Amino acid sequence: MSINKLKSSIHTILIYPLIFMFSYLLKGKKEEYKSFFQNSFKNSQNENILSINIDTFDFKNKIKYFFDKDSLLFDKTKIDYTLNLDKSPEIKEFRIFDFAKKIDMIYSVSMLSSRVSNDNLLFDFNLVNKKFNDENINNFFKHLLIAYSSRKIDTIFLLKDSIKDKNILKVYDTFNLHLEDSKFIKFSNSKDLYVITCEKKNKKFDIIWLSSNREIELTDFTKVYDKFGNLLEKDIKITKNPIYAFHE
Numbered sequence: 001m002s003i004n005k006l007k008s009s010i011h012t013i014l015i016y017p018l019i020f021m022f023s024y025l026l027k028g029k030k031e032e033y034k035s036f037f038q039n040s041f042k043n044s045q046n047e048n049i050l051s052i053n054i055d056t057f058d059f060k061n062k063i064k065y066f067f068d069k070d071s072l073l074f075d076k077t078k079i080d081y082t083l084n085l086d087k088s089p090e091i092k093e094f095r096i097f098d099f100a101k102k103i104d105m106i107y108s109v110s111m112l113s114s115r116v117s118n119d120n121l122l123f124d125f126n127l128v129n130k131k132f133n134d135e136n137i138n139n140f141f142k143h144l145l146i147a148y149s150s151r152k153i154d155t156i157f158l159l160k161d162s163i164k165d166k167n168i169l170k171v172y173d174t175f176n177l178h179l180e181d182s183k184f185i186k187f188s189n190s191k192d193l194y195v196i197t198c199e200k201k202n203k204k205f206d207i208i209w210l211s212s213n214r215e216i217e218l219t220d221f222t223k224v225y226d227k228f229g230n231l232l233e234k235d236i237k238i239t240k241n242p243i244y245a246f247h248e
Contacts, residue, residue: 015063016060018112019063019112020105026104026107026108026111027151028107028120028153029120030151030184031151031184032183033179033180033182033183036154036180039159040157041157049075049077050065050066050076052106053080054079054106055080055081067113068115072115073117074115075117075119076121077116078121080126081123082128083127085127085136085140086139089139100146104152107120120153120154121153121154122153123153124156124157124158125143125158127159129162129164132165132167134241136168137168137227138242141171141175142209144175145175145196145207145242148179148196160172167228170229174225178200178207182199183199184198204247206244206245206247207244209238209240209243210240211240216238217238218237221248223245225244227242227243
């Protein structure tokens with residue numbers, strides 16, 4: 001091992017606990033959502049972009065890109081991520097790293113780095129087309145919801161023309177319709193229950209789902225829509241299927 005590689009390895013080992021600690025402390029600040037979803041990444045301003053692929057979350061090997069003294073100064077961090085829709089984003093790797101924690105870790109190291117401007121992340125999602133079942137569709141939607149609720153991502157790039165499944169496309173369009181020009185209010189997670197509260201045109205609504213198989217009866221909302229935008233009128237329950245519930 002060369003001296004430079006040895007120094008890099010030692011630096012990574014020393015800074016990793018700090019990054020991990022800050023991943024819990026640093027909170028996202030994004031509130032207004034306009035053009036959150038875009039079709040593809042175009043570097044129209046010729047910015048220096050640090051692109052990191054985290055399909056395999058070998059995070060310790062990624063840290064070096066943020067602290068290499070010989071590297072360029074970067075304007076943004078762009079994360080390339082292939083969506084594995086056979087896997088729920090709430091599932092933890094190594095008992096810690098679910099999709100939300102991966103975002104937290106990348107955001108933390110980006111904010112601590114002197115080589116990258118302290119700004120929100122860009123995410124470039126790649127969708128591998130196949131025949132999707134309902135669980136796959138839920139996992140797709142929940143990846144979008146978790147990215148949104150982190151408040152640490154400025155833009156998600158997803159090539160809409162690449163989406164061949166009509167149900168995936170319907171979920172994407174419905175979410176984009178609710179999200180565009182919305183304001184983030186709060187996000188809460190208690191055990192298996194997830195709730196995102198938003199406001200749009202002076203109307204508040206929650207996006208609610210469970211990560212378990214249990215069901216909870218839903219009451220005290222004026223209108224409730226399923227993930228495809230269909231109005232639900234009876235036997236409304238909170239389940240693994242995310243729903244939009246508008247406040248009274």
